[in-house]
Amino acid sequence: MIQLSNVYKYYKTEAHRKVILDHVSTVFEQGWSYGLLGVNGAGKSTTMRLIAGTELPNSGKVRRSTRVSWPLGFSGGFDPLMSGRENVHFVARIYGEDPRKVSRFVEDFAEIGDYINEPVKTYSSGMMARLAFGLSMAIEFECYLIDEVTAVGDARFQARCEEVFRRRRENTDLIVISHSMATIKSFCSRGAVLVDGRLMMFQDVDQAIEMYNRLNR
The missing domain is CATH 3.40.50.300 (P-loop containing nucleotide triphosphate hydrolases)
Known part of the structure; x- marks a missing residue:
């Protein structure tokens, strides 16, 4: 509630x-x-x-x-001077999750390669969105907040996003x-x-x- x-x-x-x-x-x-x-x-x-x-x-x-999640895809909380991995570890610790487990999920899902170890300030908007969406899906919530999420990446990546989100929302509120x-x-x-x-x-x-x-x- x-x-x-x-x-x-x-x-x-x-x-x-x-x-x-x-x-x-x-x-x-x-x-x-x-x-x-x-x-x-x-x-x-x-x-x-x-x-x-x-x-x-x-x-x-x-x-x-x-x-409750942060607004899905929201990346305003990322520290631009920290790497993608460091940001992921930081958020995982806040929510009491295993940083290594969350990092593995995000790294596999976001598909940004070695950029995971680069400062977030060097990311394109598309890479930032991939990282943010992957992190949103890596941590399970009981209520997801969705604020006009737009399509991210190519058709194959969009299909992956839709599939993982479909599984999440089967047992959660929105x-x-x-x-x-x-x-x-x-x-x-x-x-x-x-x-x-x-x-x-x-x-x-x-x-x-x-x-x-x-x-x-």
Whole structure:
């Protein structure tokens, strides 16, 4: 279960204050997958980072009683001066995993060759995405966060990504951000719509999509 308790999140600019979550209290129940919807600029990615714990609210609390991933494919936490392997070992230790086991999986999956031992700052965007996705799949979570993951690599590598992710999601929950309603309906049975700082929860994903479509008219 992921519980938001009176969560207030805003960004302050010189001109105004942009409120993302306006003292929101809600629950993402375990055993269900949710589509997180909202118009552009509503704050979906910020909300995802709050759920992941990679960003903190201005006030209120986010409680997790399940093991939650970082947003799938997210590579913002990599240290650019450390090698790919060093970054993988560092993340593995944070999550209490065997660094050598995780490193073997990522090295085999990412297929970036000797670059695994080079500083991440030397990586292309494609190599960074391969490393990040491989690391996301190397550590098993009870809830995966997916924020508009785009296709990585060639068709063969994309097929590998889809297959390993298919196996992962058979026994895990998902919270998914996507502008593709087909993707949302494929992955999710429930929905949440973010609008004007409110997070409206729906037991039926079709109802959430209907609300989202009305907002987009």
